[in-house]
Amino acid sequence: MDGIKHRKVAVNGINMHIAEKGEGPVVLFLHGFPELWYSWRHQILALSDRGYHCVAPDLRGYGESDAPASIESYTSFHIVDDLVALIHSLQVEKVFLVGHDWGAIIGWYLCMLHPEMVKAYVCLSVPFLRRNPIVPPVDAMRALYGDNYYICRFQKPGEMEAEMAAAGTKYVLQNILTTRKPDPPILPPGKFVFNPDMKDTLPSWLTEEDLDYFVSNFERTGFTGALNYYRNFNRNWELEAAYSGVKIKVPVRFITGELDMVYNSLGLKEYIHDGRFKEDVPNLEHIIIQTGVAHFNTMETPEDVTNHIYTFITKFDFRSI
Numbered sequence: 001m002d003g004i005k006h007r008k009v010a011v012n013g014i015n016m017h018i019a020e021k022g023e024g025p026v027v028l029f030l031h032g033f034p035e036l037w038y039s040w041r042h043q044i045l046a047l048s049d050r051g052y053h054c055v056a057p058d059l060r061g062y063g064e065s066d067a068p069a070s071i072e073s074y075t076s077f078h079i080v081d082d083l084v085a086l087i088h089s090l091q092v093e094k095v096f097l098v099g100h101d102w103g104a105i106i107g108w109y110l111c112m113l114h115p116e117m118v119k120a121y122v123c124l125s126v127p128f129l130r131r132n133p134i135v136p137p138v139d140a141m142r143a144l145y146g147d148n149y150y151i152c153r154f155q156k157p158g159e160m161e162a163e164m165a166a167a168g169t170k171y172v173l174q175n176i177l178t179t180r181k182p183d184p185p186i187l188p189p190g191k192f193v194f195n196p197d198m199k200d201t202l203p204s205w206l207t208e209e210d211l212d213y214f215v216s217n218f219e220r221t222g223f224t225g226a227l228n229y230y231r232n233f234n235r236n237w238e239l240e241a242a243y244s245g246v247k248i249k250v251p252v253r254f255i256t257g258e259l260d261m262v263y264n265s266l267g268l269k270e271y272i273h274d275g276r277f278k279e280d281v282p283n284l285e286h287i288i289i290q291t292g293v294a295h296f297n298t299m300e301t302p303e304d305v306t307n308h309i310y311t312f313i314t315k316f317d318f319r320s321i
Contacts, residue, residue: 032101061225
């Protein structure tokens with residue numbers, strides 16, 4: 001796409017595929033589930049034209065990056081180590097960080113573990129998740145929404161993969177990517193239905209060519225690598241015990257859609273707006289709620305997301321000083 005280059009980088013014991021374009025300060029984009037570097041295509045093109053070196057990896061387990069076999073290889077600490085090695089390979093000390101969905105969660109971990117490597121962070125969809133010192137996160141989700149809450153249903157190895165295979169890769173991806181239902185996703189066992197209101201036609205922001213790109217990749221890799229991130233929620237909670245109560249000190253801008261299922265689940269809307277988010281992230285500068293926008297806002301509203309990223313990171317770009 002318009003000069004985007006692709007290569008593989010050896011990081012932390014795996015080969016990571018990255019897409020990149022442009023020269024200047026590095027903007028590192030982290031995708032979510034079930035996505036790829038491709039979810040950032042609009043932002044890569046726009047921001048590289050504005051003087052930035054845009055880098056978007058397929059995270060481990062996704063796309064053309066390696067997918068280790070063991071579930072334990074997908075903790076957020078493993079992914080952060082991948083990114084630290086990637087940043088070193090780019091021969092820079094700091095990056096502007098942008099993350100969405102699982103990429104946002106990994107972004108918070110990078111800011112927590114290596115704040116010295118992040119100039120500023122633009123976080124989409126998932127706010128900082130304050131650690132409950134007593135209850136592991138999946139246990140809390142199960143108590144709140146039951147065994148059929150999607151994250152709970154993703155826990156058992158092989159079970160969700162079988163349901164996805166029966167439904168077909170194209171159906172699964174279209175069903176998830178086009179969801180606009182803000183309620184917490186509930187997946188009863190049986191036929192895979194993440195979005196019961198899926199239409200036959202694609203929305204204007206997702207072309208058949210776009211969907212085919214996602215489908216061709218996931219048909220090759222399957223969904224196990226991606227699902228393994230969810231299977232480490234409780235393990236991540238155990239590993240981050242030493243960081244319980246930590247404050248994220250890097251400058252942050254947060255963006256989400258008012259219809260985003262994450263924004264409307266797990267008490268996160270209240271957390272975002274009642275002061276606790278700002279308490280945990282003291283340098284949180286802006287909270288942007290996009291009217292009428294759902295979860296996959298990097299693709300649904302690409303220009304708006306790009307402009308929010310650009311106006312924020314330029315505040316910390318000192319090239320002209």
